[in-house]
Amino acid sequence: MSMNPQSENIDPTEQSKGLSPTPQDFKAPQPPAETKLAPEIRLDEPSQDSTASIVKEPLFEPILQDKPEPEHEPEIYIDDEPHYETNIHHGVQTEDLEYPSPVAPVPVATTTEKTPKTNVRIRSIDALRGFDMFWIVGGASLITHLSKLYDWPWLQWASTQLHHPAWEGFTFFDLIFPLFLFLAGASMPISLGKKLDRGASKTSLLGKISIRAIILILLGIIYNGGLAFDKLENTRLCSVLGFIGISYFIAGLIFIFADVKHRVMWPIGMLGGYYAALMFINVPDHGAGALTPEGVFTGYIDQTWAAWKIYTPNFDPEGLFLPIAGAVVAIIGSLTGSFLVRCSWNKFIKAIMLLIFGAIFYGAYYGLQQVHPEMIVAKSFWSPPFVLLCLGWSLLLLGAFYFIMDAIGFWHWAFFFIVIGMNSITIYMADRLFNIGHTSNFLFGGAINKFFKEEYQPLLTSIAFILVWWVILFFMYRKKIFLRV
Amino acid sequence: MSQKNQITATEAEQALEPPPNYALDVLLFIIKTILIAAGVFGLAWILVNVKFH
Known part of the structure; x- marks a missing residue:
């Protein structure tokens, strides 16, 4: 290991290209400056003679403030987009969706800026997204079949959480969609923030999020059977993917053009305005503040504005006005992502802060329920208490995942979820496009029917279904195929 | 000498x-949020009040 004021003599571009050193590189080591020390650099092969080492080995990596993670990522983590890498930029820590390549030259820190933390990865976001999607691709079915076989109280309770309530109420299943939006927001500082750091214009990013929103809306229409080219009144244009696209667009717009203060201001104002609209806008025949399927103003907007099919006669759970409430979740997610990426605090403290903020949102929900119990919790129109509750749970879950996976570093257990989380949109669309049930039945159905009792067959069929899905996703993961919008 | 000049310039x-006016900042925050x-x-x-079809 060596300290290296002389490292400033080395052209980082040459190092990154692995070129031979110039004679200037052989300068005798200079004493460190009195006040400004260049960041320490660690040589891959430490030597007594630091100068000689620099000549011999051009690969450097900055010393980490934190203890570097000892394990190397497997080969599959090399290069492609959906992995994490921390870049050094303007003396702040940034992370993007790339795992570092063990073969690529690592840029040397030659400035006198404060040494940033590097090599920090937010695995917990991918894992939590995978955990979220797992329940859609068979997890719910697995628990339901298990609950039919075993009468354990916790299992019975869990099975009740895997259905949406008809109108009012909250179950774990209601959290899946908001949690996905929250995580999409949390990834924003990683994806869009990286591009901003690299000098991309705000207009170009606006173009990117616009295209992304349009693609998601189109995919949502396709998901709802739009390729049948049926009459408009028989085609549902509102969709989960379209909802995500519009919410992401609003949140992205605010992320790109607003500073942190305004990014806090927007969700408060939006949720407040939405709350006021629910309470005070007079819906014809129902009056103001009627939070019923027939009387809620969001449903009325769907009825009067949507020239296409809506999910129920009265409202669409992914209706026209609801992405505004969804955007609140995505914006808070983006603030959370910025906190994780930009803040230089210790990871344990960051995890605890996430848990504290989760508790605050949960407390806000609880307080609101005490003050104004008429404002019900309902996913069908994304009521403000529902948004607060989802934000609370999302932050608590991310805090727990971040604590275990990123702070402690115990992440291998979640590899199963990471594989799912890397191709979340793929799994959602493909579940509609391809009959994986048929495949799993073709592969495992015979054995299940032959060797197991009838009562166990539904459970094993569920497991086979998840297994087939996971193997497909793992294959894509190994081949570095990450379908993203 | 130059260092002294730099300090003076800073x-x-x-x-x-x-000086930061925190009261004004808070007021602006509230007004913008309300807007x-x-x-x-x-x-x-x-x-709600304009019908498309």
Whole structure:
């Protein structure tokens, strides 16, 4: 290991290209400056003679403030987009969706800026997204079949959480969609923030999020059977993917053009305005503040504005006005992502802060329920208490995942979820496009029917279904195929 | 000498900057938040009271 004021003599571009050193590189080591020390650099092969080492080995990596993670990522983590890498930029820590390549030259820190933390990865976001999607691709079915076989109280309770309530109420299943939006927001500082750091214009990013929103809306229409080219009144244009696209667009717009203060201001104002609209806008025949399927103003907007099919006669759970409430979740997610990426605090403290903020949102929900119990919790129109509750749970879950996976570093257990989380949109669309049930039945159905009792067959069929899905996703993961919008 | 000049220049720049007015910041924050809320409310009101079909 060596300290290296002389490292400033080395052209980082040459190092990154692995070129031979110039004679200037052989300068005798200079004493460190009195006040400004260049960041320490660690040589891959430490030597007594630091100068000689620099000549011999051009690969450097900055010393980490934190203890570097000892394990190397497997080969599959090399290069492609959906992995994490921390870049050094303007003396702040940034992370993007790339795992570092063990073969690529690592840029040397030659400035006198404060040494940033590097090599920090937010695995917990991918894992939590995978955990979220797992329940859609068979997890719910697995628990339901298990609950039919075993009468354990916790299992019975869990099975009740895997259905949406008809109108009012909250179950774990209601959290899946908001949690996905929250995580999409949390990834924003990683994806869009990286591009901003690299000098991309705000207009170009606006173009990117616009295209992304349009693609998601189109995919949502396709998901709802739009390729049948049926009459408009028989085609549902509102969709989960379209909802995500519009919410992401609003949140992205605010992320790109607003500073942190305004990014806090927007969700408060939006949720407040939405709350006021629910309470005070007079819906014809129902009056103001009627939070019923027939009387809620969001449903009325769907009825009067949507020239296409809506999910129920009265409202669409992914209706026209609801992405505004969804955007609140995505914006808070983006603030959370910025906190994780930009803040230089210790990871344990960051995890605890996430848990504290989760508790605050949960407390806000609880307080609101005490003050104004008429404002019900309902996913069908994304009521403000529902948004607060989802934000609370999302932050608590991310805090727990971040604590275990990123702070402690115990992440291998979640590899199963990471594989799912890397191709979340793929799994959602493909579940509609391809009959994986048929495949799993073709592969495992015979054995299940032959060797197991009838009562166990539904459970094993569920497991086979998840297994087939996971193997497909793992294959894509190994081949570095990450379908993203 | 040059260092002393730099310090003096920095001090001069700091002296030229107006002191932060936190009360005004909070007031602006509240006003802007209310405006955003009013915008969302107004949009909802228009969508309810104007019929497309």
